[in-house]
């Protein structure tokens with residue numbers, strides 16, 4: 141596993157300039173990054189280098205045609221001082237699936253896990269320890285070839301960067317407001333909605349900005365064919381609690397298969413709570429809300445873990461969920477997942493990968 145890894149350390153660490161009390165999201169990076177190149181049909185040259193700019197050909201196919209894939213996962217410093225990465229095997233599997241869809245040679249387990257283990261151990265000083273804070277890990281893979289012809293590239297780059305990120309919520313867990321986007325869509329059947337590829341996010345920017353201008357934090361996407369069925373929210377999967385059943389849209393190719401989504405479903409089943417993965421018509425949510433049966437709603441994704449939804453704007457009206465606050469099951473799931481990640485709650489499913497920090 142990465143026998144020929146070469147490590148070039150920074151001359152001076154930036155750790156002294158990190159304000160752990162005021163972290164943001166994705167604006168601060170650890171000292172080092174991991175890099176590999178794909179050339180001549182194989183991934184080669186594993187390197188750890190100082191984090192910094194890279195040079196690419198201006199005709200780079202990623203810049204022209206968006207041949208790129210990314211992942212997002214987190215490392216946590218537990219209450220016992222141990223460092224855990226949450227379910228990296230799921231991120232590797234998803235990155236491989238995303239790569240296959242857009243003709244990128246997928247990274248293998250040795251390089252993906254090796255990169256994370258070496259990088260997290262080397263930059264362990266950047267892992268925050270407060271509840272909710274984490275070291276965000278961002279692996280990317282993209283074309284590293286300059287050509288203007290539309291075809292798969294022959295050269296690629298795999299990079300992994302990390303950086304400390306804030307807790308998304310304070311103890312009050314304020315609920316977010318969503319706006320249903322009834323016209324523009326992010327994914328269509330047969331497209332790349334299930335892949336974590338850059339183009340999907342470019343497509344989501346305009347509707348996202350419109351929602352924010354109207355005071356909503358995120359867009360609630362509907363399906364790309366009939367604009368009738370709920371799909372996901374921003375970069376999170378969506379869950380609704382109707383009476384005592386939790387429903388979430390089934391994975392049918394247009395929805396990103398979230399690691400947090402899978403974790404939520406597992407924890408709900410563990411608790412004996414009824415869950416359904418199926419198509420959910422927006423009409424059904426509106427009707428459930430009218431009848432007082434829509435008890436909770438929340439988004440699930442690595443960044444926020446669990447984000448309570450307090451209001452949903454659609455068709456000129458606004459549905460208020462759980463009095464605009466965080467529901468009890470929503471809060472319980474947040475506590476359960478963050479508890480496992482911090483080593484406070486038994487990891488019954490073997491989700492945590494312990495990092496040897498020497």
Ligand SMILES: *Cc1c(COP(=O)(O)O)cnc(C)c1O
Nearest residue numbers: 375376377396398399400441442
């Ligand atoms: C990454 C992402 C999610 C959440 O996936 P996690 O693995 O839970 O972080 C959901 N939807 C979209 C569009 C995403 O990009």
